[in-house]
Amino acid sequence: MSTRIGVVTFPGSLDDRDARRAVEIAGGEAVALWHADTDLGGVDAVVLPGGFSYGDYLRCGAIARFAPIMTPVIEAARDGLPVLGICNGFQVLCESHLLPGALVRNDRRKFVCRDQPLRIENAGTAWTSAYSAGQEIVIPIKNGEGGFVADEATLDRIEAGGQVVVRYAGDNPNGSYRDIAGICNEAGNVVGLMPHPEHAVEELCGPTTDGLGFFASLLRQFVPATSP
Template sequence: MKVGVVTFPGSLDDGDARRAVRLAGAEPVALWHADADLRGVDAVVLPGGFSYGDYLRCGAIASFAPVMGEVVAGAQRGLPVLGICNGFQVLCESHLLPGALVRNDHQKFVCTDQRLRVESTATAWTSAFEAGAEITVPLKNGEGGFVADAETLDRLEGEGRVVFRYLGANPNGSLRDIAGIANERGNVVGLMPHPEHAVEAGYGPGTDGLGLFASVLGAGLAAVGA
């Protein structure tokens, strides 16, 4: 299985995402923001960082990159897409996910090992987890507060599309402690914490993040078998 990782100007965690893909047993494929070609990949990761320097709004300029036209079209066909931190912001700006990410409520950048609860395993990126599982992965953001109107929040909750929720103190003011969400189909997931920094023992807080990459590998193999 091939998993593409997009590099935008300002991406910081694209190398880490490719490493996570490799450790999960898939083949990482580097994708460039200016190329409207996904190179035949079976899934896509939009990594963290500061795409285009976070000018305008975080992720706003990246949403217009040539490669995103292909990512959006692929996602609409069912291609698994994961947005991590800045990648989550890009997914919201591209309207693949609802809501927006705004400046942390305490107005400070946060960097910590964050506990999360897996709220849904009905996505291409969480099927390897057990519902209700508690995991720990790093979190690092200055504009990570998830916001949406009450109707959207109720719909996300009612449709089981809240995928991850913060445990303990809310680190950035995200409404309803939401750390990650999915689209209706479950192939697109965005989360603010960084699972790619928790994929190998001795590096980071553990290996809890590897489950996301193992999940999409399993989903891809199941699709091939079908």
């Protein structure tokens, strides 16, 4: 039986179809979830995709946080359901207080779109076990409000707790504090990152296939154990 990964579509989502395709390339079953749904339909994990949910009014992700679908997502995430937030999805996770910190306008005041070198810091989360700590990968970024910020005490806490999942390698594209590109919650089941792994899963359409590991990592958890 295949692993069912729900991908939420909000009004303004742009990368929901790309995320569903990435799930299927990795070997999972992509399940479309709608922002007005009130039930997750028994999925094994959830992806909150990139885009401009609700037009990014107020703050990025601030309205999406109150979408009906987010009530079961938040409850399930707190109970251990794996959740991945990509770009706008990362913003939604911060607005939902499933992850600490916030995402603000890029320090260069411009939308940044490019292939970005990254370094995996934590390979022990639900979404990064296919990588190794210290591994460098390249996947695209595309954001205007991608600067991760938090107070010093919060930054020190997530650093000490191993909650920094991915850092920008080389040039920091948006002024994120401590070059942080992605973080997780204390349990490691909820991960948010600004780069777009769903755009780096096949050679024809991406700079690399380095993003596939995020989806493959999740699927590994549902592979039945075999006897020696």
